[in-house]
Amino acid sequence: MRTIKTTFAALATAAVMATPTVAIAADYTIGVSIPAATHGWTGGVNFHAEQAKQRLEAAHPNIAITISTASNPGEQANDLEDLVSQRNIDALVVLPFESGPLTDPVRRVKDAGVFVTVVDRGLEQEGIEDLYVAGNNHEMGRVSGEYIRDRLDGQGDIVVLRGIPTVIDDERVQGFQEAIEGSEINILDMQHANWNRDDGFEVMQDYLARFDRIDAVWAQDDDIALGVIEAVRQAEREDELFIVGGAGMKDIIKRVMEGDELVPVDVLYPPAMIATAMDLTVQHFTSNGPVTGQYILGSPLITQENAEQYYFPDSPF
Numbered sequence: 001m002r003t004i005k006t007t008f009a010a011l012a013t014a015a016v017m018a019t020p021t022v023a024i025a026a027d028y029t030i031g032v033s034i035p036a037a038t039h040g041w042t043g044g045v046n047f048h049a050e051q052a053k054q055r056l057e058a059a060h061p062n063i064a065i066t067i068s069t070a071s072n073p074g075e076q077a078n079d080l081e082d083l084v085s086q087r088n089i090d091a092l093v094v095l096p097f098e099s100g101p102l103t104d105p106v107r108r109v110k111d112a113g114v115f116v117t118v119v120d121r122g123l124e125q126e127g128i129e130d131l132y133v134a135g136n137n138h139e140m141g142r143v144s145g146e147y148i149r150d151r152l153d154g155q156g157d158i159v160v161l162r163g164i165p166t167v168i169d170d171e172r173v174q175g176f177q178e179a180i181e182g183s184e185i186n187i188l189d190m191q192h193a194n195w196n197r198d199d200g201f202e203v204m205q206d207y208l209a210r211f212d213r214i215d216a217v218w219a220q221d222d223d224i225a226l227g228v229i230e231a232v233r234q235a236e237r238e239d240e241l242f243i244v245g246g247a248g249m250k251d252i253i254k255r256v257m258e259g260d261e262l263v264p265v266d267v268l269y270p271p272a273m274i275a276t277a278m279d280l281t282v283q284h285f286t287s288n289g290p291v292t293g294q295y296i297l298g299s300p301l302i303t304q305e306n307a308e309q310y311y312f313p314d315s316p317f
Contacts, residue, residue: 026064031083044271044317052275073101122167133277137171145179155184156215200227222249
């Protein structure tokens with residue numbers, strides 16, 4: 001009897017070993033198209049996208065996610081074509097490099113029958129996407145403007161450094177201007193710094209050379225703010241003004257926590273919104289509830305009193 005049992009066990013083991021492993025085919029393929037890590041915030045976007053891919057694919061074996069990054073709008077448009085023609089995607093999560101150049105390419109993806117989620121930088125034509133996920137850009141501008149207005153008691157000379165020419169940049173500026181409307185806050189100049197540290201440095205150098213008095217700087221973005229800080233310090237004018245950035249970069253949050261008078265506050269705009277967008281897009285295929293419309297995150301003011309809850313030292317951003 002022992003010999004027979006041993007023989008049966010050996011045959012069973014051999015049969016299992018001889019059976020080929022069958023991979024579970026994905027029922028749905030989701031393409032994620034995002035800008036390359038051209039500055040800190042998009043570096044955070046890349047990090048959170050990869051983290052979300054690992055988590056979602058582990059939780060949903062029938063979902064496959066492919067991520068592509070682009071260094072310019074033309075490259076991203078080509079990526080979108082490849083995702084449709086080569087990857088045969090069922091859904092697209094796209095954070096446009098720029099709004100204008102990506103509007104038609106995203107429309108073509110939608111026309112191919114793909115579920116489209118647009119993140120952060122809206123398209124120039126409404127109604128193309130099924131789902132829109134973003135920070136509250138108008139609120140981000142409004143919160144920044146209200147802080148500067150109140151801090152300056154409604155009067156003073158300021159400079160503004162804008163981001164990349166996109167819908168969200170327009171929304172931030174609109175919210176900011178509405179917040180200071182009716183006050184005696186005077187905007188000396190407003191230029192694009194492309195959410196880039198080096199551009200922020202150069203634009204701020206120009207402002208400092210042209211204007212003898214600047215009471216405050218709205219840098220809009222923390223990468224820009226780092227460039228502004230360096231320019232102000234090189235000019236030795238840090239005692240005359242303060243800077244308001246935005247996004248929640250850990251380096252800036254640390255300054256706020258420590259009571260840096262040059263950077264007294266920040267305004268949150270989390271790069272982890274890409275993970276929120278990916279989660280919701282997966283739910284379109286796995287949930288019995290509708291997943292369409294707009295999902296807008298808040299933009300709270302980060303002060304020394306609450307900065308610790310927004311400080312993540314292990315984050316890349």
